[in-house]
Amino acid sequence: MGTSTDVPLDPSLVALAATASLPIDLNDEALDTPAILVDLDILDANIEGMAGVARRAGVALRPHAKSHKSFYVADKQLAAGAVGLCVATVGEAEAMWQHGVGDILLAYSVVGERKLERLRPLVDAEVVTLVTDSIEVAEGYSRLARLMNRRIPVLLEIDTGMHRVGVSPEDAGAVGATIAALPGLEVRGILTHAGHAHDATDQLGIALVARQEAREMQAAREGLEAQGIEVSVVSAGSTITTPYLSAADGITEVRPGTYVYNDLRTLSCFACTPDQIAATMLATVVSRGPGRATINAGSKSITTSRMTDYGFGRLLGSPGTSFSRLSEEHGVLSLAPEDEELRVGDRVRVLPIHICVWMDLQREIYGIREGRVVERIRVDAMRRSL
Ligand SMILES: Cc1ncc(COP(=O)(O)O)c(C=O)c1O
Numbered sequence: 567m568g569t570s571t572d573v574p575l576d577p578s579l580v581a582l583a584a585t586a587s588l589p590i591d592l593n594d595e596a597l598d599t600p601a602i603l604v605d606l607d608i609l610d611a612n613i614e615g616m617a618g619v620a621r622r623a624g625v626a627l628r629p630h631a632k633s634h635k636s637f638y639v640a641d642k643q644l645a646a647g648a649v650g651l652c653v654a655t656v657g658e659a660e661a662m663w664q665h666g667v668g669d670i671l672l673a674y675s676v677v678g679e680r681k682l683e684r685l686r687p688l689v690d691a692e693v694v695t696l697v698t699d700s701i702e703v704a705e706g707y708s709r710l711a712r713l714m715n716r717r718i719p720v721l722l723e724i725d726t727g728m729h730r731v732g733v734s735p736e737d738a739g740a741v742g743a744t745i746a747a748l749p750g751l752e753v754r755g756i757l758t759h760a761g762h763a764h765d766a767t768d769q770l771g772i773a774l775v776a777r778q779e780a781r782e783m784q785a786a787r788e789g790l791e792a793q794g795i796e797v798s799v800v801s802a803g804s805t806i807t808t809p810y811l812s813a814a815d816g817i818t819e820v821r822p823g824t825y826v827y828n829d830l831r832t833l834s835c836f837a838c839t840p841d842q843i844a845a846t847m848l849a850t851v852v853s854r855g856p857g858r859a860t861i862n863a864g865s866k867s868i869t870t871s872r873m874t875d876y877g878f879g880r881l882l883g884s885p886g887t888s889f890s891r892l893s894e895e896h897g898v899l900s901l902a903p904e905d906e907e908l909r910v911g912d913r914v915r916v917l918p919i920h921i922c923v924w925m926d927l928q929r930e931i932y933g934i935r936e937g938r939v940v941e942r943i944r945v946d947a948m949r950r951s952l
Contacts, residue, residue, distance in 0.1 A: 575929055575930060575944075579929055580929055580930040580942075581597055581598040581599065581600070581601035581930070581932070582596060582597050582598070582601070582930065582932060582939070582942060583596040583597075583598075586939075588939055588940055588941065588942075589935075589938040589939055589940045590938065590939050591937070591938055591939075592848060592913060592934070592937060592938070592939065593913060594939070597848070597932065597939055599848050599849050599850045599862060599863070599913065600847050600848065600849045600850075600862055600863040600867045600868075601847070601848045601931070601932055602845055602846070602847055602848075602924060602925070602928050602931040602932065603845065603846050603847075603848050603915065603931070603932050603933075603934050603939070604827065604844050604845050604931055604932065604933050604934065604943065605844045605845075605846075605934055605935070606844075606933045606934065606935050606940070606941065607935060608841070608842060608843070608844035609639070609642070609826060609827065609844045609933075610642070611842070612825055612826055612827070612828065612838075612842060612844060613639075613642050613643055613646050613826060614646055615825075615842075616629070616805075616808070616822055616825045616826075617643075617646040617647045617648070619808060619809060620647075620808070620820055621647070623808075623811060623812035623813060623817075623820075624812055624813030624814075625803070625811065625812065625813055625817050625818060625819055625820050626649040626818060626819035626820075627643075627647065627648045627649065627819070627820060627822075628648060628649055628650050628651060628652050628669075628671060628801070628819050628820070628821050629643045629648050629651060629652065629821065629822060629823060629825075629826065630651075630652040630653070630654070630673070630804075630821050630822065630823030631651045631652065631653050631658060631662060631823070631947070632652075632653060632654045632655075632658060632823055632922055632926075633823035633824050633825075633826055633827065633921060633922045633925065634823075634826050634827065634925055634945070635658065635661075635925055635926065635945050635946060635947035635948055635950070636925075636931075636943055636944060636945050636946055636947070637661075637662075637665045637944070637946045638943045638944065639826055639943075640662060640665065640667060643826070644667070649669060649819065650667065650668070650669025650670060650671065651667050651669070651670055651671070652670075652671045652673050652821045652823070653670060653671070653672055653673070654672075654673060654674050655672075655674065655950055655951055655952065656672065656676060656681045656684050656685060656952065657947065657950030657951065657952050658947045658950050659672045659685075659688060659694060660684065660688070660950075661946055661947040661950055662947070663687075663688050663691070663693055663694070665946070667693070668693050669693060670688070670693050670694050670695070671694075671695045671697070671721070671757075671801070671821075672685075672694055672695070672696055672697065673697050673723075673757060673759070673801075673821065674697060675697060675698050675699060675700070675703040675723070675731065676696060676703065676706065676707070677703060677706065681952070682706055682707075682709075682710050685710065686710070686714060689710065689711070689714055689716050689718055690714060690716065692716075694718075694719075695719040695720065695721060695754065695799075696718055696719070696720050696721075697720070697721045697722075697723050697757055698720060698721075698722065698723065698745065699722065699723040699724075699725075699731050699732045699733050699741075700733075700741075701741070701744055701745065701748075704720065704744075704745040704748055704751060705748065707720060707748075707750075707751055708748035708749055708750050708751050710750075711749065711750025711751060712749055712750045716750065717750055717751070717752050718750060718751055718752070719752050719754045720745065720751050720752065720753050720754065721753075721754060721755050721756055721757040721799060721801060722738060722741060722742050722745065722753060722755075722756050722757070722786075722790070723756070723757050723758065724738055724756050724757065724758045724782065724783060724786045725758070726758040726760050726778060726779045726782040726783060726802075727760060727762050727775065727778055727779070727782070728759060728760055728761045728762040729762075730759070730761065732758060735782045735783070735785035735786040735789065736785070736789070737789075738756065738785075738786035738787075738789040738790055739786075739788075739789030739790055739792050739793045740789075740793075742756075742789065742790040742793060742795055743790075743793040743794075743795065746793070746795050753790070753795050754797075754798055754799045755787075755790075755797045755798055755799030755800055755801065755818070756783060756786050756787060756790065756797065756799070756800055756801070757799070757801040757802070758779060758782070758783055758801070758802050759802075759804060759821075760775050760776065760778070760779040760802065760804065760807050761804065762775060763775040763776065763779075763804065763806050763807050763835070764806065764831065764835060766835070769836045772806055772807065772810070772835055772836065773810050775807060776803075776807040776809075776810035776811055777810065779802050779803075779807055779811070780802070780811055780815035780816070780817060783800050783802055783815075783816065783817065784815065784816050787800055787816060798818070799818055799819065800816055800817050800818045800819070801817075801818065801819045801820075801821060802817050802819075802820065802821075803817065803819075803820030803821060803822060804820075804821065804822055804823070804824075805822040805823065805824040805825040805828075805832050805835075805837050806832060806835040806836075806837040808820045808822045808825075809837065823922065824837075824921060824922060825837070825838070826844070827843070827844045827845040827918070827921045827925075828842050828843045828844060828845075828921070829843060829845070829917070829918040829919060829920055829921040830843075830873060830875075830876045830879065830880065830917055830918065830919050831873065831919060831920055834873065834875055834876070843917055843918075845918055845921050845924070845931075846882050846915035846916060846917055846918070847863050847867060847868055847879075847915065847916040847918070847924065848913055848914075848915055849861040849862055849863035849867075849897065849913065849914055849915075849916055850862050850911065850912070850913050850914075851908050851909065851910050851911065851912045851913075851914065852896075852910060853910065854908065854909065854910055857900060857901050857906075858890070858898060858899065858900065858901060859898075859899045859901055859905070859908045859914075860896050860897065860898050860899070861896070861897045861899065861914060861916075862895060862896070862897075863897045863916055864892050864893050864894045864895045864896045864897050865892050865893065865894050866894045866895060866927070867924075867927060868892070868897060868916055868918070868919075868924065869919075869920065869923045869924060869927070870892065871918075871919040871920035871923060872919060873919055876888075876917075876919060877889045878892050878897070878919065879916045879917050879918060879919050880916070880917045881899070881905075881914050881915065881916060881917070882914075882915040882916070882917055883915075884902060884904070884905050884914070885902075886902025886903075886904065886905070887899050887900065887901050887902045887905045888900050897916070899914075925945055925948070926945075926948055926949060926951075927948070927949075928945045928948060929944070929945055929948055930942055930943065930944055930945065931943045931945060
């Protein structure tokens with residue numbers, strides 16, 4: 567498969583010196599900060615673990631690549647048995663296709679001529695399945711299919727309770743039939759994302775959202791089948807709801823994304839343990855005051871994602887220290903007594919609240935094993951939000 571690592575990056579834009587000879591220690595000055603570290607043993611175990619969960623549940627695994635945006639990780643997921651990838655933007659789809667991924671689900675309604683035009687090569691190569699929750703969006707796909715004299719596979723997006731996008735299960739049959747009648751489109755099934763599972767306050771709450779996800783998808787499937795549409799794909803399941811879904815519910819594939827790296831959100835949703843969080847931000851203390859250390863990772867690197875339990879994040883190995891404030895290039899830490907020894911120049915590792923948005927801001931991240939940097943990893947589709 568091709569890789570964008572063939573094209574060298576401007577060395578001033580990446581944290582690791584071009585001349586660095588790996589492996590190096592995390593304190594080595596060849597590695598500047600802030601920089602994202604990925605523990606490769608944890609990454610590998612997470613990828614294998616979710617592949618096993620899907621296998622045992624009798625469902626196909628189609629990881630969402632927006633969480634890593636990286637060919638390196640995509641290759642590992644496909645090698646572990648993923649049937650293809652899910653992406654959120656045309657730009658991510660283009661990147662993964664150019665890399666050689668042959669089965670891509672673009673799980674986002676594509677609206678606008680320029681985006682539709684960019685899909686042409688992917689439609690031509692028959693690698694992409696599109697998603698819609700409206701006749702208007704489907705008409706755009708149908709126009710493209712007719713212009714290209716192709717049939718485009720389509721999934722109808724169902725709202726199973728998040729109320730972000732999607733048709734209700736009750737309307738699925740009627741909307742599906744109208745879309746299926748449009749020339750050039752082949753309605754293959756249905757898709758949902760139950761992101762509201764993150765709002766649950768306990769594990770039972772998450773299980774209940776997953777049960778509802780499965781039930782409503784079953785209702786939507788029956789609606790389509792009543793219209794004579796064969797439903798071969800029922801796509802659901804995120805990192806936190808996948809463990810509660812299986813083929814017995816009629817689910818055919820799951821699309822977890824965050825599980826590759828995990829974060830404090832998946833930890834608080836019982837989807838991982840602390841030792842399954844693979845990614846941290848290496849940052850440097852740039853100022854000290856009584857009870858305070860300020861690091862060079864602010865909202866432009868760790869983002870403003872925030873949780874009641876963990877604020878803007880936590881330091882690896884320092885559970886008592888928390889962020890008291892965040893500005894663009896400064897993260898201000900309120901130090902637990904045991905962390906008072908931190909000095910200017912010391913390095914700390916920040917645990918992510920929401921890893922997907924961290925990754926979108928990085929050109930390159932660094933694979934570590936046994937506490938040493940062993941590999942550069944390109945974030946090939948960073949900022950491909952168009
Ligand atoms: C449509 C869709 N599918 C799958 C996912 C993967 O969810 P997670 O990263 O929680 O596993 C997302 C994430 O937002 C999504 O929007």
